[in-house]
Amino acid sequence: MHGNPLDGRSASDADTGESVEILPKKSSTRLEKTFDPAHFEERWYSTWEAEGRFQPAGPPGSPRFVMVIPPPNVTGRLHIGHAFGRTLEDILARWKRMLGYRVLWVPGTDHAGIATQMVIEKELAKQGIDRRQLGRQKFVERVWAWKRDAKDTIQSQIRRLGCSLDWTRERFTLDPDLSSAVRHAFVRLYREGLIYRGRYVVNWCPRCETAVSDLEVVHKEVDGSLYRIRYDVPGVPSGAVVATTRPETMLGDTALAIHPDDPRTAKFRGKAAILPIVARELPVIEDPILVDREFGTGIVKVTPAHDANDFAAAQRHGLPEVVVIGPDGKMTPEAGEFSGLDRFEARKQIVQRLERENRLLGIDPHRFSLGYCQRCDTVIEPFLSTQWFVKIRPLAEPAIRAVESGEVRFVPELWTKTYFEWMRNIHDWCISRQLWWGHRIPAFTCANGHLTVSEEDPSACETCGSNALEQDPDVLDTWFSSQLWPFSVFGWPKDTDDYREFYPTDVLVTGYDILFFWVARMIMAGIHFTGSVPFSTVNLHGLVRLAGEKMSKTRGNVVDPLVAIAEFGADALRFTYASSATSGTTVTLERERLAGSRNFATKLWNAARFTLSQLEGKPRAEELHGRALGLPDRWILSRLSRTASDVNRQLAEFRFDEAAQAVYGFLWHELCDGYLEMVKPVLAGRDGDESARESARGVLYRCLSDSLALLHPFMPFLTEEIWEKLTGRSGTLIVSRYPTGDPAWDDPRAEEAIERLRAIVTRVRNFRGERRVPPTEPIDLTIESDPADPGAAEALRALAPLLRHLARLSDLTFGPPKPRGERDVVSGVSVGLSLPGGAPQANRTRLERAIAQLGREIGEISTKLQNPTFLDKAPPE
RNA sequence: AGGCUCGUAGCUCAGGGGGAGAGCACUACCUUGACACGGUAGGGGUCAGCGGUUCAAAUCCGCUCGAGCCUACCA
Secondary structure, eight states: OOOOTTSSOSTTTTTTOOOOOSOOOGGGGOOOSSOOGGGTHHHHHHHHHHTTTTSOOSOTTSOEEEEEOOOOBTTSOOOHHHHHHHHHHHHHHHHHHHTTOEEEEEOEEBOOHHHHHHHHHHHHHHTTOOHHHHOHHHHHHHHHHHHHHHHHHHHHHHHHHTOOOOGGGOEETTSHHHHHHHHHHHHHHHHTTOEEEEEEEEEEETTTTEEEOGGGEEEEEEEEEEEEEEEEETTEEEEEEEEESOGGGGGGOOEEEEOTTOGGGGGGTTOEEEOTTTOOEEEEEEOTTTOOTTSTTSEEEEOGGGOHHHHHHHHHHTOOOOOOBOTTSBBOGGGGGGTTSBHHHHHHHHHHHHHHTTOEEEEEEEEEEEEEETTTOOBOEEEEEEEEEEOOHHHHHHHHHHHHTTSSEEESTTHHHHHHHHHTTOOOEEOEESOSSSOBOOEEEETTOOEEEOSSOOSSOTTTOOSOEEEOOOEEOHHHHHTTHHHHTTTTTSOOHHHHHHOSOSEEEEEGGGIIIIIIHHHHHIIIIISSOSOSEEEEEOEEEEOTTTTSTTTTOTTSHHHHHHHHOHHHHHHHHHHHOOSSSEEEEOHHHHHHHHHHHHHHHHHHHHHHHHHTTSOOGGGGTTOOOOHHHHHHHHHHHHHHHHHHHHHHTTOHHHHHHHHHHIIIIIIIIIIIHHHHHHHTTTTOOHHHHHHHHHHHHHHHHHHHHHHTTTSHHHHHHHHHHHHSOSSOGGGSOOOOOOGGGOOHHHHHHHHHHHHHHHHHHHHHHHHTOOTTSOEEEEEEOBTTBHHHHHHHHHTHHHHHHHHTEEEEEESSOOTTSEEEEETTEEEEEEBTTBOOOOOHHHHHHHHHHHHHHHHHHHHHHHOHHHHHHSOOO
């Protein structure tokens, strides 16, 4: 066990084992009076990087800890939300590194196909350029240029945040190695029959002019209309009434459908209807899957080219498909007189036409859910086209089992349920995109229409040997490459050293918003391609929200982490992230909280200044080993040890907030407010006990050095800066041993005694405040030993000088209280408070309130004690 | 339509079957040799509501109300 505060093997020298006994010269042990993070943050980052601290250390084969960064999109700058997750990762990386793990954290970026292409298109639009004017090659060149800038920006942002990523291993999803991994994966799935090409109705964005996956469609409730339209049916005078929310698609109807068992619509059986406007004959089909007997008129128009359900029904019944809306959202020539109109304009005109023909029976308000493009908010059009799909079930099943068995664990656990829910109802994944930026699909068609799918560009058709090959123009969904990230970054499918040593990884930290997009797919791909889950733990954090409008773009513009860093320092931003990282689904970032973290940094800075001033040129902690320690020393060391074990326990559970709070509370309220104030007289040598003074110096040194180590993962820059002054070692805190707490230092008796002391001091100060007694005026205190617990007062007797000092007592006696004073019970001992000068007025209000409160408590307790069942069942204490 | 999460001090949020907490904000006092980005003391809560389980409920269960999120092919 390490972390023993005085055994000389703690955080302070675990890095090298060397023992530096003499502190450097006075000048360099001083800290600047005012604390300015900008003075040292970038310097320390360079030092660490130059000394290779971000690369895996220790012999290969020793316990390792590996993470891959969720690669940021190269769409632009990181925002305050990205920096959150990266900070949590860095806390884990630094913590594990200090615990002695061989840590590797791999950086990189994602080409983010559709997102990046859209950004560039917008940039071009500003110059009045359409990508089609440029052509594919020129356009892609532009995106590459953009990507280089964006990558540099992102990298510098992450560096300023302090992230200890191994930049020698940086990757990009379109790098040659990663691209060949994508092709390898595609070809393998194709050969296994898990990738297929087919003509289906897919989600289509008419603005982006590409297919998108189900996940890229955002559903919104809208208030629309349900149009009731009468179709003529020869032989049925009333005709058939059909309801639709999208009248424009009726031009593509190729049938009407009824439920075989619905008596209401039995009269249509075997008949044919006449499609209004177009006058096409529509067979009436019977389909129990498509038609819900309970809903509407019981008659459904079948539009195979513009509705996925209708398409499936058309397949079952051999119906033709008529495409009336094109890829650009405009009506096709098939729409006749409406050809060329925008789909929504066509709807209006068709409704007018139906009205004129007296076929529109009514328009009912109808609230329903409509799909929108995640990227551009355009209404998604179900569109019949030929696309590539991943047959997902066979991949999903092992991935479900991996989570069931605990091979992959979600933190917080509640996401497990969400994961199962989605995975058990998963649909095939449309992976082709009609874009230019991305991994081009490795499928080639020859002049005879044969398909060749191949990892290397083929020179001839597999089937007929033709040399006239054309590659599929489409690219793959971005997530197809991202799903390979945890292993493609290590060179997979090649059997590289890195792949062998660092895969599978340990922890993945990301927002819950990409649980399906990315996490689930990585688990599927990892198991399928490598035979192993890609990580054992997934920490899903909440999404960052800025509080109110205080930090909105319009005001402070702290949306860019660099702006927050400039104002508060990277350490303060990081600490704020950590303490805001609760287990909820939103993380609210408040400006006040940033200021609070900055204040905490300043507090540490000043505590360090004080400590350094006391230590200057004096012997160091190690030499104090074996020294007799007083109660305050034993107390703070016990608290330090417990804090260390707390922090480790909380970090192991990804409770960054609790861990941060534990260090905060210890450092501020126990070390600074408590111990520092207690030992000031000792350090000043006023009591003349040189031995106690040396002990205090040693304890202070240990408390500070261990606090720096504990805090380093959260506030790396500031702690490294102080560390240098304190220990004389430059840039080594990052690889010093992390305190874990040592039960040998747990000292419940010292804790009890000092906490009682502090409670009494507070009571005296409170007395002073109540009576408006100036702080300078002394007070008399009596402490009466409780016969039931004589030890309590006894321990206080040993602390009498300290009590006198802290409470500013004129007189402290152990015995019965003086007459005319105020009496109270604090922490189990009776105390009497009085002014030496005479009899002050008791504060009536306060006393009355106290009496009332006590009365209530007595009432409650006696009621309880009179309850026989309570006495019977409650534990004796 | 189903599912999930949340409702605790003015604000942001921890906690979670037997003492109601933190940070910020607020009040009073304090320019005491680390720190006013500070110190000391203090005020403030029917833990959304109703019912149930229990000796004991803020905590477990059910319902209601309110907020948010996710999933879904009802024309």
